[in-house]
Amino acid sequence: MNPILIxxxxxxxxxxxxxxxxxxxxxxxxxxTALGDIDRPIFPRSAVKMLQALxxxxxGAAEAFGLTDAELSLACASHSGEPEHVATAAxxxxxxxxxxxxxxxxxxxxSREPVLKGMVARGEHATALHNNxxxxxxxxxxxxxxxxxxxxxxxxxxxxxxxAAEHPVMREVTAALSATTGVDAERAxxxxxGCSIPTYALPLRSLAMAFARCGTGHGLSDGHARAARRLRQxxxxxxxxxxxxxxxxxxxxxxxxxxxxxxxxxxxxxCAALPELGLGVALKIDDGAARAAEAAMAAVAxxxxxxxxxxxxxxxxxxxxxxxxxxxxxxRPADALTRALGAG
Amino acid sequence: MNPILIxxxxxxxxxxxxxxxxxxxxxxxxxxTALGDIDRPIFPRSAVKMLQALxxxxxGAAEAFGLTDAELSLACASHSGEPEHVATAAxxxxxxxxxxxxxxxxxxxxSREPVLKGMVARGEHATALHNNxxxxxxxxxxxxxxxxxxxxxxxxxxxxxxxAAEHPVMREVTAALSATTGVDAERAxxxxxGCSIPTYALPLRSLAMAFARCGTGHGLSDGHARAARRLRQxxxxxxxxxxxxxxxxxxxxxxxxxxxxxxxxxxxxxCAALPELGLGVALKIDDGAARAAEAAMAAVAxxxxxxxxxxxxxxxxxxxxxxxxxxxxxxRPADALTRALGAG
Numbered sequence: 001m002n003p004i005l006i007x008x009x010x011x012x013x014x015x016x017x018x019x020x021x022x023x024x025x026x027x028x029x030x031x032x033t034a035l036g037d038i039d040r041p042i043f044p045r046s047a048v049k050m051l052q053a054l055x056x057x058x059x060g061a062a063e064a065f066g067l068t069d070a071e072l073s074l075a076c077a078s079h080s081g082e083p084e085h086v087a088t089a090a091x092x093x094x095x096x097x098x099x100x101x102x103x104x105x106x107x108x109x110x111s112r113e114p115v116l117k118g119m120v121a122r123g124e125h126a127t128a129l130h131n132n133x134x135x136x137x138x139x140x141x142x143x144x145x146x147x148x149x150x151x152x153x154x155x156x157x158x159x160x161x162x163x164a165a166e167h168p169v170m171r172e173v174t175a176a177l178s179a180t181t182g183v184d185a186e187r188a189x190x191x192x193x194g195c196s197i198p199t200y201a202l203p204l205r206s207l208a209m210a211f212a213r214c215g216t217g218h219g220l221s222d223g224h225a226r227a228a229r230r231l232r233q234x235x236x237x238x239x240x241x242x243x244x245x246x247x248x249x250x251x252x253x254x255x256x257x258x259x260x261x262x263x264x265x266x267x268x269x270x271c272a273a274l275p276e277l278g279l280g281v282a283l284k285i286d287d288g289a290a291r292a293a294e295a296a297m298a299a300v301a302x303x304x305x306x307x308x309x310x311x312x313x314x315x316x317x318x319x320x321x322x323x324x325x326x327x328x329x330x331x332r333p334a335d336a337l338t339r340a341l342g343a344g
Numbered sequence: 345m346n347p348i349l350i351x352x353x354x355x356x357x358x359x360x361x362x363x364x365x366x367x368x369x370x371x372x373x374x375x376x377t378a379l380g381d382i383d384r385p386i387f388p389r390s391a392v393k394m395l396q397a398l399x400x401x402x403x404g405a406a407e408a409f410g411l412t413d414a415e416l417s418l419a420c421a422s423h424s425g426e427p428e429h430v431a432t433a434a435x436x437x438x439x440x441x442x443x444x445x446x447x448x449x450x451x452x453x454x455s456r457e458p459v460l461k462g463m464v465a466r467g468e469h470a471t472a473l474h475n476n477x478x479x480x481x482x483x484x485x486x487x488x489x490x491x492x493x494x495x496x497x498x499x500x501x502x503x504x505x506x507x508a509a510e511h512p513v514m515r516e517v518t519a520a521l522s523a524t525t526g527v528d529a530e531r532a533x534x535x536x537x538g539c540s541i542p543t544y545a546l547p548l549r550s551l552a553m554a555f556a557r558c559g560t561g562h563g564l565s566d567g568h569a570r571a572a573r574r575l576r577q578x579x580x581x582x583x584x585x586x587x588x589x590x591x592x593x594x595x596x597x598x599x600x601x602x603x604x605x606x607x608x609x610x611x612x613x614x615c616a617a618l619p620e621l622g623l624g625v626a627l628k629i630d631d632g633a634a635r636a637a638e639a640a641m642a643a644v645a646x647x648x649x650x651x652x653x654x655x656x657x658x659x660x661x662x663x664x665x666x667x668x669x670x671x672x673x674x675x676r677p678a679d680a681l682t683r684a685l686g687a688g
Contacts, residue, residue: 001345001363008611008632010535013545015387016611016632019345019363043359106667120464131667191354192672201357267352267360287631288352288360323450323475328536 002036003336006292010329018292020285025208026278027218035340041201042284043191046078047265049136050231051180051210055172056139057227061146065095072234073241074135080244081110081130088241089129092138096145103128104163105137105195112244133195144169163196170197179224180210194266204282207271211280215273232261248294248315255311260301270297274304299333303341346380347680350636354673362636364629369552370622371562379684385545386628387535390422391609393480394575395524395554399516400483401571405490409439416578417585418479424588425454425474432585433473436482440489447472448507449481449539456588477539488513507540514541523568524554538610548626551615555624559617576605592638592659599655604645614641618648643677647685
C-alpha cells in the first residue's frame with residue numbers, strides 16, 4: 001500500500017487521510033524522490049494536456065492558424081468555463097472557419113459557481129465551449145485542419161470523429177505521449193476520458209520524466225522540445241486560461257511564472273515541470289481526491305523551490321471552514337511526505 | 345492500514361481505490377462482521393442525526409408541539425434543500441412561534457442543482473432553511489422551546505447559542521450519543537461540524553452497536569427505545585424528507601421501508617440499523633469519499649438482506665458516465681469487502 005500523503009484534520013483530530021504515490025525524476029529518468037509505487041500504471045487524465053498539445057505546435061498547425069499565447073494556454077487547460085475561456089475557445093474555431101459543432105467533448109456547465117449562476121439568471125444554456133476541455137479540443141480540431149489541408153481533404157469531414165483512438169489526430173497525440181514518456185501508450189491499459197478521448201495508464205516515473213523533459217528539452221525531439229518550450233511560455237504568459245479564477249494552477253503560475261508548470265488531472269493526479277531544477281513531478285492520490293492532489297503538489301513545489309510562498313502554504317495547509325465561516329479543520333502534508341521532501 | 349473496500353474502474357483498469365473500515369454489530373456489542381480498524385475513533389458527522397434526534401422525541405417536545413412524520417424525518421435528515429424540505433423546516437419553526445432567525449446552522453445553497461438553478465433564475469437567495477441540516481436544527485430549537493417552557497424561560501432567549509457544547513440542548517443531545525453508544529462522548533475527541541454543533545469521534549464498533557440498539561430497542565432506556573422506534577417509523581413513512589430526489593437514503597428507504605434505516609455522514613461515513621436481523625452497521629471510508637461510502641453501504645445492505653434489489657446493486661456497482669453519456673467505468677466492492685460479506 002502507498003503511504004499517507006495528506007492528513008485532513010477536524011479540530012486537532014485526523015478525520016480523513018489520503019494515500020498516494022509521488023515521483024520526482026530528471027530528464028534522464030534518474031529518481032530524485034520516490035514515495036509509494038511509482039511503477040504501477042495510472043491514468044494521468046488531464047494532467048498531461050500539455051503533452052497532448054505538443055503535436056498542435058510541433059506540426060506547425062498553431063503557427064499556420066496564428067494561435068496566440070491565450071489560445072495555446074487554453075489548449076493545455078482544464079478551465080472553469082468563464083466567459084474569457086469560452087470566448088477564446090470560440091475564437092480558435094472561428095480562425096479555422098468552424099464553430100462549436102466541431103467539438104466532440106460534450107456539454108458541461110461551468111465549474112465556477114458564480115458563472116453558472118449568472119448564466120442561469122440570464123436564461124443561457126451550457127454548450128461544448130463551456131466544457132473544461134474545450135480548449136484542448138479546439139487544439140485537436142486545429143491540428144485536424146492542418147492535416148486536412150496537407151491531405152487535400154475537407155476539414156470538417158476530416159476532423160469528424162477525432163476523439164477516437166484510431167483517428168489520425170489522436171494517433172499523433174498518442175505518439176507524443178509515447179515519445180515523451182518513453183512508454184508505448186498504444187500497448188498501455190486504455191480507458192475513455194471525461195471528454196471522450198482515450199486515456200492511457202502510464203507509470204508515475206515515466207510521467208515525471210516526460211515533464212522533466214518538457215521543462216528542459218533534454219531527451220525530446222527538436223520539434224517536441226520547441227513545442228514544449230512554446231507551450232510553457234504561453235501558459236506562463238496567460239495563466240488565467242489554463243484554469244481560472246481562484247484555481248490552483250492559475251494562481252500558482254501567476255505567482256511563479258515559468259519557474260513552475262503544473263497541471264491537475266481528474267481522480268487526484270498532478271504533473272509538473274520545474275525547468276530551473278531539471279525536474280519533473282507526477283503524483284496520484286489513490287482515492288482520486290483533488291483536495292489532496294493540490295495540497296501535495298503545493299508541498300512539493302514549496303520544498304523543491306525552497307520558497308516560503310504563502311500561496312503555496314495556503315494550499316498545502318488548506319483551512320477548512322463551515323457554513324458559518326468557522327475554522328473547523330485543515331489539510332496538512334503527512335509525515336511520510338514531509339520526510340521525503342525534507343530529505344529530497 | 346485499512347483494506348480497500350471499493351475499487352473505481354476506468355474501462356477494465358482500476359483507476360482509484362477507497363480504503364476503509366466496517367463494523368456490523370448486534371445490540372449487545374457482539375461483532376457480526378469487522379473489516380479494518382473498528383476501534384479507532386472517527387467523527388460520525390451527520391450519520392448519527394437519528395441519535396441526536398432522540399431527545400427531541402424522548403423529552404416529549406415532538407409530541408408537545410405536534411411534530412408530524414415528515415417533520416421528524418427531516419429532523420434526522422441531510423436534505424437537498426428542495427422546496428418541500430424548506431417548507432417543512434419552516435413549518436416546524438412556525439409551530440414554535442419562531443422563524444428562520446432561530447436557526448444557527450448557517451446559510452447553504454441547495455445541493456440539488458435543478459433546485460439551485462430554479463432559485464437563481466427566480467432571483468431567490470439561500471437561507472439557513474436551505475441548509476441540509478435545517479431539519480435537525482429545527483428539532484434542536486423545538487427541544488429548546490420545551491426546555492424553556494419547563495424552566496419558565498423566554499424561548500428565543502433560552503434557545504440562543506444552542507449549537508454550543510455547553511448549552512442545555514446540546515448537553516441532552518450529547519448525552520443521547522453517550523447513552524446509545526456506551527462511550528462517554530464528553531471525553532471523546534471533539535470537532536466542529538459543518539452546521540456548527542460539536543461532533544465527537546467514536547469507534548465504529550460503538551456506533552454500529554448504537555444503531556443495532558435503535559433498531560431493536562435492546563440496551564436502550566425505555567424513553568430512547570420508544571423515541572428510536574418513533575423516528576425509524578417516521579423516516580420510513582416520509583423517506584423523501586431524510587435526503588431528497590435521487591438520493592441514496594431516500595430511494596433505498598422508499599424501497600425497503602422499515603427493513604433498513606440508513607444515514608450518510610460527511611467524510612465517508614454511513615450508519616444503519618437492520619431491525620429484522622438485530623444488527624447495526626457503521627462504516628468509514630478513510631479518505632472521506634461519499635461515492636465509496638454509498639457503494640459500500642449498498643453492498644452491505646444487499647448482502648445482509650439477501651436481496652437482489654437492482655436499486656442497491658446500481659449503487660454498489662455504480663456506472664460512471666462522461667459528458668457525452670458514454671459508459672467510462674464503474675465502482676465495485678473490492679475483494680476484501682466481498683469476502684467479508686460473503687462469509688458474514
